Amino acid sequence: MQRILNRLPLVAGVVVAWLSSNASAAPGSDLTAYANAGHELQQLMAQATRDADMPQLTNPKAAELIDVMSDLRSLTSRTYQLKDMGGLMDLCDQSNKVVMTYLMFNVKSIANAQSDPQQLAARLGPLMEKNLRTFQNELERLQPFLFRCVATEIPLLTQFAQSLKPEEFTDIRRTGLKDARNGTFQIYYGALRASGDPAYTVSYRTTILHAIADLTPQYASVLQPQARKQLAELAASTVTKAPPPLRKDLQVIVTGMSDPRCEGLCAL
Numbered sequence: 001m002q003r004i005l006n007r008l009p010l011v012a013g014v015v016v017a018w019l020s021s022n023a024s025a026a027p028g029s030d031l032t033a034y035a036n037a038g039h040e041l042q043q044l045m046a047q048a049t050r051d052a053d054m055p056q057l058t059n060p061k062a063a064e065l066i067d068v069m070s071d072l073r074s075l076t077s078r079t080y081q082l083k084d085m086g087g088l089m090d091l092c093d094q095s096n097k098v099v100m101t102y103l104m105f106n107v108k109s110i111a112n113a114q115s116d117p118q119q120l121a122a123r124l125g126p127l128m129e130k131n132l133r134t135f136q137n138e139l140e141r142l143q144p145f146l147f148r149c150v151a152t153e154i155p156l157l158t159q160f161a162q163s164l165k166p167e168e169f170t171d172i173r174r175t176g177l178k179d180a181r182n183g184t185f186q187i188y189y190g191a192l193r194a195s196g197d198p199a200y201t202v203s204y205r206t207t208i209l210h211a212i213a214d215l216t217p218q219y220a221s222v223l224q225p226q227a228r229k230q231l232a233e234l235a236a237s238t239v240t241k242a243p244p245p246l247r248k249d250l251q252v253i254v255t256g257m258s259d260p261r262c263e264g265l266c267a268l
Contacts, residue, residue: 031090031091033068034068034069034071034074034091034094035091037068038069038095038097040065041055041065041066041098042097045098045101045102045105048105051105051134056138057137057138057141062138066141067141069095069098069141069142069145072145074091074145075149080156081156082160088149088156092146095142095145098142099139099142102131102132102138102139102142103135103139104131105131106127106131107127110127133199136200136201136204137204140201143208144208147187147212147215148211151215151218151219154218154219154221154264155218157265158221161173161177161268169268177265177268181222181227184222185223185231187212187219188212188219188231188235188257189234191208191209191212192209192234193234194208195209195238195246195250202243202245205243206245206246206249209246209249212253213249213250213253214252216252216257217256220256220257220259221263221265222264222265222266223257223266225260225266228257228258228259229257231257232253232254232257232258235251235253235254236250238250239254
């Protein structure tokens with residue numbers, strides 16, 4: 001089965017793309033419960049016409065569904081192998097769809113069939129930032145799961161990529177790897193920029209930064225040294241200006257992104 005992942009998990013439009021091999025869905029009640037919660041949450045989102053109508057933590061039913069979709073036990077209760085990639089990708093896709101529905105809420109207000117792509121792109125960033133501010137309490141719960149889910153995929157994608165013959169590393173796969181690098185860069189760039197923005201609560205900034213700091217070794221393995229250097233420099237310049245709760249995680253990112261080794265997906 002040939003499959004492409006396209007994701008936009010953080011403000012600024014992030015894409016994490018790749019192709020998987022013949023991967024079968026992984027069984028398990030946790031995955032079923034997660035998929036059911038995602039489907040139900042998306043149904044509630046589809047009914048929303050105003051910010052206030054979107055599922056929020058102040059609504060008991062929405063809070064219950066968000067609890068399921070942010071429960072890391074769906075990821076940590078088992079060890080994923082390459083044969084489980086289909087199930088893991090389904091899990092990450094469910095998470096991504098919900099996160100993106102929050103970030104892209106009311107996109108119809110800025111887009112129509114005649115929209116110029118460049119003008120639409122210029123309007124999309126502010127819309128996503130506005131939605132991130134509006135729904136940051138919900139995204140504070142949901143985004144760390146998505147980031148960890150994608151990070152769980154990275155070693156499996158590395159294993160798969162390293163098993164390919166040269167002729168199997170097609171242009172589509174090369175494009176996917178390029179998109180994965182761009183997406184990884186934007187996750188960190190967006191979080192580092194947001195870390196000093198008072199429009200976001202300290203709780204949101206601390207939670208998101210801690211999540212990506214903890215996952216830096218996995219994500220750094222996707223990036224090439226020059227991109228890592230840029231992120232390390234940005235993180236270093238942010239440390240002294242950031243609220244105290246964020247400084248330790250910023251330093252972790254500086255250290256992780258300063259690693260000069262280029263192995264795994266970096267080397268491809």
